[in-house]
Amino acid sequence: MSHPFSCIPPAFLDLLHVEYPFAFGNYAMFMRSIREGMVHLHSSLEENNPYRDGLPSSFNIFVSIKIDLCIGRYRIELITQATFPGALRVIKEAFCQDEAAAVGSEVNKNPVAAEELMELCADAALDGASLVAVDVKTKEVAAAVFNKIQVKTSDASEKTFFEIFAEKRCTQASSRSLIQFMVDVDERCNLFEKYKVDCSLEIMFIATLREHRRQKLATELIKNSIEIARRIKDGSIAPMKVEDLGPKYSHLNNPKPLNTYPKICQAIWTGKGTQAIGKLLNFKVHLTVPFSEFVFNGKTYSERIGDEAAFCEVVALSL
Template sequence: MEWCYTEDGKYKVVCLSAATFAGALNVIRQAFCQDEYVCIGAEVNKNPLAAEELLELCADAALDGVSLVAVEVATGEVASVAFNKIQVQTSSSSEKPFFEIFAEERCKQESSRSLIQFMANVDGRCNLFEKCGVDCSLEIMFLATLREHRKQNLATILCKVSIDLARKLKEGPVASMTVEDLGLKYAIIKPRKTVTNTPKICQAIWTSFLSQKVGKALNFTVHLTVPFTEFVFNGKTYSERIGNDSAFCEVAAISL
């Protein structure tokens, strides 16, 4: 299902599909895992096996049917991606959130586990379900653009369309992905529960000044700010590896 084209017509934004899945993973592998601040802080950028485990997380999120890609019209190349995930409030205090379960059950590499634990930690500090009084959200989980396609406003466009997509879910599912679509490499994913809730907020953890700029442009409300000096991997803080002691992340959301 096509959603929109950029103003210059160079890119089209579409729901992730079997045809664009491999290209979307390539963006995560080449751009997100190499350049994203938390990936640098946890040394995912130096560990290909850790990067592959994050691709499994992307594959899991893809099954929710709410991820988006920006495709270059002239070449058909996936240039940018927003791997989005439907998050549902846990039914009891003893039930672990999704990211905690993924870190424990699926991350064998310390680097990928550190990154996922960072996400779980920050989410746990700011319970947006309680703060916003909702039971379901769409999370913009991983957002990335290939280096050669940057400065085209693709991240902002993908986030804007993600918000529109979340609102449209009230009318019913807009896309679907199956385990078969993911290919044999990712067919180990466990069966999933059917989610009947619809998102009431769109949320994100903005981890760099660029993504924070996107959130501000789209009127996200920042509910929590956490400095990267608080997170340590292999004897160094995230901020030390990033090379910026003042770097921080934001937990933000927008009502739908």
């Protein structure tokens, strides 16, 4: 019995791959995914379906930006109202407990500080550029990356998004220490000046639940984050709305319309895993900073991490 997608004309598949490259690592993977039924296309009889012509009358396809790719048992997709709570759970249970700076700043021991970082994630999610990996069978969010669109300030004395968040919305020393660490490291290497750009996509927080690790989910999330960053330019990535986040975050403000777009993708890699992924994906390392330079509550981050040689990297990739 042939696969139900076998009736799709090859020309349509070519168009789909070109139009939605962020969902597919390469053409061979794309075609294999079609054959094996791992690509989920959504049936539609809508009159405005641009791909109706040339398809069998009994089988029409509607394609939107939410098209996704299954990688084995996982599906990579943009964060939505439905997956947002699961994405926060990943950050709270995985990032806040295991990530190096979270351990160094004792966010892992302070539930209130962790909750404050959830609000930071909610704010970032509104940009519409964050992603999750969903377990296809259980529908559980297994991994998440929260990305923040950063725009260069017009005045050098103007405070950054992270600085304002730490000052106005962090009540805990732990969460303030972690965000100040990010600010400190970013200030040591001004990527806007280095690349002569006015906007970037920052890979802010990325984590995988322990039971889903070693599946290369972080690699796929970062790969797709790069492609999402490239697509912001053509307006195909829509911001989320405050109401999508639920009543807990109803006090947040919807993002202002962008009058620019990311020209670089940037990150602070804080562990060996993300540092290896960055190297694989050709991020350029601009600065290496030892965790021993950061102190919280009388101990260096490296002491709490348990590795005096531990360090972070400031990296970027031109888009």
